Amino acid sequence: MPELDYRFSVAPMMDWTDRHCRMFHRALSKKALLWTEMVTADAVIHGDRERLIGFSEAEHRLVLQLGGSDAAKLAEASRIAEAFGYDEVNINCGCPSDRVQSGRFGACLMQEPATVAACVAAMREAVTIPVTVKCRVAVDEDPPRETLFGFVDQVSDAGCEVFTVHARKAWLSGLSPKENRDIPPLDYGLVADLKAERPDLTIILNGGIKTMADAAEHLKTFDGVMLGRAAYQTPHCLLQADQLIETGEGVDTLDMEAALEALDRYRPYMAARLEEGTKLSSMTRHMLGLFAGQPGARAWRRTLSEKAVKEGAGLDVLDEALSHVTAERVAA
Structure with missing residues (x-):
């Protein structure tokens, strides 16, 4: 299996990046790494799998993002994902919604690095495809640098080599999920420091990237960039994704x-x-x-x-x- 190219990816977005969206994005870009919406491990194990995680072969390369904190369940869901043909499985440690918190997954797991490490270890034991993590820099009043660096150190010790970091804190009380996408300030510098300190890891930057010119600039520092709302609200930017991947140049004019x-x-x-x-x-x-x-x-x-x-x-x-x-x- 060819190694995954992480230089440009489209973020997993609930109610947005369904299979119709992904096929449209694939028509725009041959090389962008595409992600599913988050699906809980329980749903993958017990639900209608074709409806929940079915996809078209043309969507490759494709990541399934899983929600959960039970290592055994995540391992089983990962086995199912690999059998379905997914190219990677990812643990959601960044979503700040109330529903996610009540299920003990998403951003609240930033406060449980040992739990995430155990999940990564179990999933890696279960599958041969990459097991990765998407996270925030910290949660609520937790200190960002200590939280992020400590989290990444512990989880990478369990074998995770790829981290997609949304460069904001997640505020689990007082802000809605929508507000969590804008109000906490971005801290690209902190994520850049993480990359500098851990050059052995693949670090993808997410959060607030609006243009392909911005993406090209960030690729000078990071191993990859992930666009969320910009890729969805102005999807024509994906027409330039392959050029960005191939040359590092960011073009924002519509072809x-x-x-x-x-x-x-x-x-x-x-x-x-x-x-x-x-x-x-x-x-x-x-x-x-x-x-x-x-x-x-x-x-x-x-x-x-x-x-x-x-x-x-x-x-x-x-x-x-x-x-x-x-x-x-x-x-x-």
Whole structure:
């Protein structure tokens, strides 16, 4: 199995990075590392696996993010993930939601490095694919440097070699998950210090990266960058991901020809899912920001938002939406 390339990845985002989203992102970039939404170990073991963790072969390379703190369950879920064909499994130690806290996984595990280390050890024993961790720098009033460095030291001793670090604290009381994405200040310098002190580890930076130019600058320091909301809200940036991976250059202009070609690549997938009974809006909701800032973008979004949700909506709605963009392009 080829070694995973960590230079550019799209973050796991609940209710966003489902398989339709990932196939759209794969149409935009051949080389970006894609992630699932977080799925709990219990759900993987006991739930409808095809619905929860099924994916298309074209999505590779693909990471399954797991939630949990029970080493045996995470090991079993990892075995299932490897059998499904996932390229990597990741433990969520960064999500700050109340639901995650009540289940004793996510960011609260930053305060339990021994638990995470035990989980990593059990998972590595169970599978041959990489076992990685995504975390914050600290939680609540905990001191960031001591927390992050101590956490990484203990978890890496258990065999974890790859850490994706969201460069903010997680505030588990007083802030909503949405506020946790913006209000705690970013501390890229602290994560850079971690990379400098632990050059043996693969450190991927996450949090607040909005442009490919930003991503290129961070690649001078880190082994990789992870985009979350920017990759979702302005997905055309993924059209430049392969160039970033290959050359380290970050370009933020929209390549219209490349965007139209990506839609052509995504179209057969959409047609197949429509035949299976999937609603058009389940796929087009991930595409609304594709032409952000371009002539016709508002009409593109309006057409998809209003018509893709209707019963029986088909690819003719996509064509109508696209006509607004191409008509404006011809007029220009």
